[in-house]
Amino acid sequence: MKILVMKFGGTSVADLDRIRKVASIIENEYKNFKVIVVLSAMAGVTDNLQKLIDEVNYTNSPETDMVITSGEQVSVALLSMILNKKNIKSNPMLGWQIPIITDNSYGKAKILNILDKEIKKNLKEFDVVVVAGFQGISLEGKIASLGRGGSDTSAVAIAIALKAKRCDIYTDVEGVYSIDPKIDNSAIKIDKISYEEMLEMSSLGSRILQTRSVELAMKNNVNLQVLSSIVNSKGTMLVNEEKLIEKEIISGISYSKNESKITISGVPDQPGISATIFGILSKNNINVDMIVQNISQDGISANMTFTVQSNEVGIAMNLLEKSKLEINYKSITSDSNVAKVSVIGMGMKSQSGVAQKMFQTLADNKINILAISTSEIKISVLIEQKYTEKAIKSLHKEYKLSNKILN
Amino acid sequence: MKILVMKFGGTSVADLDRIRKVASIIENEYKNFKVIVVLSAMAGVTDNLQKLIDEVNYTNSPETDMVITSGEQVSVALLSMILNKKNIKSNPMLGWQIPIITDNSYGKAKILNILDKEIKKNLKEFDVVVVAGFQGISLEGKIASLGRGGSDTSAVAIAIALKAKRCDIYTDVEGVYSIDPKIDNSAIKIDKISYEEMLEMSSLGSRILQTRSVELAMKNNVNLQVLSSIVNSKGTMLVNEEKLIEKEIISGISYSKNESKITISGVPDQPGISATIFGILSKNNINVDMIVQNISQDGISANMTFTVQSNEVGIAMNLLEKSKLEINYKSITSDSNVAKVSVIGMGMKSQSGVAQKMFQTLADNKINILAISTSEIKISVLIEQKYTEKAIKSLHKEYKLSNKILN
Numbered sequence: 001m002k003i004l005v006m007k008f009g010g011t012s013v014a015d016l017d018r019i020r021k022v023a024s025i026i027e028n029e030y031k032n033f034k035v036i037v038v039l040s041a042m043a044g045v046t047d048n049l050q051k052l053i054d055e056v057n058y059t060n061s062p063e064t065d066m067v068i069t070s071g072e073q074v075s076v077a078l079l080s081m082i083l084n085k086k087n088i089k090s091n092p093m094l095g096w097q098i099p100i101i102t103d104n105s106y107g108k109a110k111i112l113n114i115l116d117k118e119i120k121k122n123l124k125e126f127d128v129v130v131v132a133g134f135q136g137i138s139l140e141g142k143i144a145s146l147g148r149g150g151s152d153t154s155a156v157a158i159a160i161a162l163k164a165k166r167c168d169i170y171t172d173v174e175g176v177y178s179i180d181p182k183i184d185n186s187a188i189k190i191d192k193i194s195y196e197e198m199l200e201m202s203s204l205g206s207r208i209l210q211t212r213s214v215e216l217a218m219k220n221n222v223n224l225q226v227l228s229s230i231v232n233s234k235g236t237m238l239v240n241e242e243k244l245i246e247k248e249i250i251s252g253i254s255y256s257k258n259e260s261k262i263t264i265s266g267v268p269d270q271p272g273i274s275a276t277i278f279g280i281l282s283k284n285n286i287n288v289d290m291i292v293q294n295i296s297q298d299g300i301s302a303n304m305t306f307t308v309q310s311n312e313v314g315i316a317m318n319l320l321e322k323s324k325l326e327i328n329y330k331s332i333t334s335d336s337n338v339a340k341v342s343v344i345g346m347g348m349k350s351q352s353g354v355a356q357k358m359f360q361t362l363a364d365n366k367i368n369i370l371a372i373s374t375s376e377i378k379i380s381v382l383i384e385q386k387y388t389e390k391a392i393k394s395l396h397k398e399y400k401l402s403n404k405i406l407n
Numbered sequence: 408m409k410i411l412v413m414k415f416g417g418t419s420v421a422d423l424d425r426i427r428k429v430a431s432i433i434e435n436e437y438k439n440f441k442v443i444v445v446l447s448a449m450a451g452v453t454d455n456l457q458k459l460i461d462e463v464n465y466t467n468s469p470e471t472d473m474v475i476t477s478g479e480q481v482s483v484a485l486l487s488m489i490l491n492k493k494n495i496k497s498n499p500m501l502g503w504q505i506p507i508i509t510d511n512s513y514g515k516a517k518i519l520n521i522l523d524k525e526i527k528k529n530l531k532e533f534d535v536v537v538v539a540g541f542q543g544i545s546l547e548g549k550i551a552s553l554g555r556g557g558s559d560t561s562a563v564a565i566a567i568a569l570k571a572k573r574c575d576i577y578t579d580v581e582g583v584y585s586i587d588p589k590i591d592n593s594a595i596k597i598d599k600i601s602y603e604e605m606l607e608m609s610s611l612g613s614r615i616l617q618t619r620s621v622e623l624a625m626k627n628n629v630n631l632q633v634l635s636s637i638v639n640s641k642g643t644m645l646v647n648e649e650k651l652i653e654k655e656i657i658s659g660i661s662y663s664k665n666e667s668k669i670t671i672s673g674v675p676d677q678p679g680i681s682a683t684i685f686g687i688l689s690k691n692n693i694n695v696d697m698i699v700q701n702i703s704q705d706g707i708s709a710n711m712t713f714t715v716q717s718n719e720v721g722i723a724m725n726l727l728e729k730s731k732l733e734i735n736y737k738s739i740t741s742d743s744n745v746a747k748v749s750v751i752g753m754g755m756k757s758q759s760g761v762a763q764k765m766f767q768t769l770a771d772n773k774i775n776i777l778a779i780s781t782s783e784i785k786i787s788v789l790i791e792q793k794y795t796e797k798a799i800k801s802l803h804k805e806y807k808l809s810n811k812i813l814n
Contacts, residue, residue: 016462066484070477077473081465402808
């Protein structure tokens with residue numbers, strides 16, 4: 001029994017016409033595979049439910065998850081009806097019916113186990129099983145949601161549990177591009193990308209796939225494909241590093257405008273001070289990304305610059321201002337008009353000069369670098385937000401990514 | 408553990424403000440009782456879901472029930488959040504979590520059993536358990552809906568299973584009235600009414616309670632009360648006939664505009680012809696209500712007049728026209744401009760002249776009677792729809808129902 005998992009996001013099931021289009025995509029596959037379809041809620045539905053929850057001012061709990069998961073219940077049943085009308089025998093299943101067992105962390109639950117018995121029984125009886133994404137049942141028997149974008153993770157986890165041949169993630173883009181095609185029309189679609197590169201891409205704001213789903217696919221070697229539910233074309237295949245025959249030095253340029261910079265000036269230059277600052281933040285679940293420490297002019301105090309997610313900068317500033325005496329700093333400022341720009345590529349590991357080229361390109365364009373962070377396959381710089389387009393376009397050109405279209 | 412079941416319909420939970428009002432009604436009760444609240448979906452939600460289903464052109468199935476029951480999942484969780492915010496410990500439960508076990512008749516499922524173990528465990532841990540009405544889980548493990556108005560039945564069934572002290576049905580009216588107060592402001596609220604009278608009332612269009620819920624309450628002697636979620640006042644108590652000390656001859660006047668009249672003329676006056684006609688209709692699940700048979704002028708053929716629900720008159724006409732040869736009639740007509748008006752009262756059983764007074768009153772008002780049907784506690788007549796108001800107002804006056812307000 002060859003199994004294919006197909007996942008469609010909210011915009012792909014936005015209304016009945018779009019759901020009918022999804023049904024015809026499935027129609028092309030179900031004769032060659034036993035198909036498991038994973039769906040999100042119809043676009044807009046989850047946002048509206050979230051508004052109700054916000055109005056009550058309630059957070060991650062069994063109650064909020066009961067509300068927020070109701071959208072998928074509608075979309076899976078509607079698709080199943082439309083498939084049955086086409087004589088493609090179909091059955092919808094909710095998280096608790098499979099069951100997809102999660103921990104009790106409501107609002108961001110982790111999948112612990114997927115029992116395959118019921119779903120296998122269904123695959124014998126039906127051509128297509130339509131599974132509600134984003135949801136599971138917790139250890140204490142309550143509905144749990146996997147967090148925003150969790151349907152990707154549902155799809156990958158089901159592909160693993162059912163040993164699927166492939167997991168196709170249908171979105172509103174045609175695949176992963178070397179640069180955002182909305183910004184630079186010389187963008188090229190990447191045929192194959194390693195999980196690691198994709199992880200850097202998706203955590204950096206090329207929000208095509210939920211990060212957890214890519215991590216899960218990588219750990220379990222899932223053949224994961226990103227493709228369009230609108231245009232019928234080949235997408236981007238995610239593969240193991242070893243399967244990439246020719247490793248591009250740079251596969252793509254990514255950016256994020258969701259970070260804010262915090263600078264603490266006049267911090268005593270003594271051991272343990274970083275631990276104090278970042279301890280305060282981590283205790284409050286605030287993630288810090290890029291960190292730069294400079295000795296200040298007087299030689300005895302330092303400046304500390306780092307970035308946090310923009311939606312957490314208010315809380316972070318508040319916590320740090322309350323801890324002024326404890327940290328013993330002179331002043332603190334924050335700035336949200338920044339952007340993080342990154343070049344990503346597996347080949348970077350074995351190639352020198354990549355960072356140098358990046359810094360030179362930015363300098364040539366008179367773009368000041370506010371902070372730098374690097375990993376084995378990524379270099380990120382923080383710049384003023386207004387230079388974002390200029391920076392990524394010139395980098396895209398400099399790394400000769402766009403030339404490939406011509407060759 | 409004294410248990411109170413409180414049920415709130417869609418208009419009572421239409422928005423967050425109304426849900427907050429419901430929470431404060433519960434606040435007045437939960438110190439004296441362990442409270443089980445049964446909710447409908449927020450007003451309008453189920454209608455919108457039904458529209459989606461209608462667009463796909465699908466009927467009673469696991470899929471349609473999966474869609475249509477998603478509204479209650481939202482309302483119960485929202486109320487539970489609001490109660491918890493008030494420090495009233497609360498937990499929401501869906502049909503499958505209790506479980507409320509039903510048969511497999513999707514769209515109009517019957518409750519087979521309610522397991523009380525989980526709900527009792529919840530009542531120990533929480534002050535209030537909020538149960539999704541209208542839904543259960545079928546024998547094959549799928550979500551099943553109980554049909555429109557099914558939340559009333561959910562509430563009564565839970566009251567029976569948990570041996571509740573009382574079951575309060577909160578609606579947008581203050582109780583059961585002797586006549587529709589919107590039509591006649593001399594209407595009086597009935598303090599106590601027998602289940603039997605209420606059954607006649609609710610099946611006749613005074614659609615305060617789902618008929619099945621009243622039948623269930625009657626069979627199991629549930630103390631059922633109808634009261635308003637808007638105005639704080641005593642409602643109407645449903646009781647056993649024996650508990651009604653003074654039996655009113657007539658307790659109320661009811662009407663329905665949802666019936667249509669079909670007349671078949673020139674039917675051979677021979678045995679078995681009624682069986683043929685009504686056999687055709689019952690085989691197609693069309694309920695026939697009032698039936699009148701007249702011998703026609705020629706003495707050898709008859710006319711047959713009967714009523715069906717207006718939403719089924721099209722199908723009924725179609726079936727009968729296709730069977731013209733089989734039945735061997737001359738002509739057939741239908742008329743939807745009719746109304747059924749009924750007088751209802753337990754005292755009727757032991758009192759003669761009630762029907763005579765009805766017919767005389769209508770004659771005095773020059774209202775022609777098109778058909779008559781009677782039961783032990785009810786007399787119904789079919790009249791032209793345009794006379795509905797005139798008929799019920801004059802009957803209400805004639806039976807001196809409105810005088811009671813003065814005495």
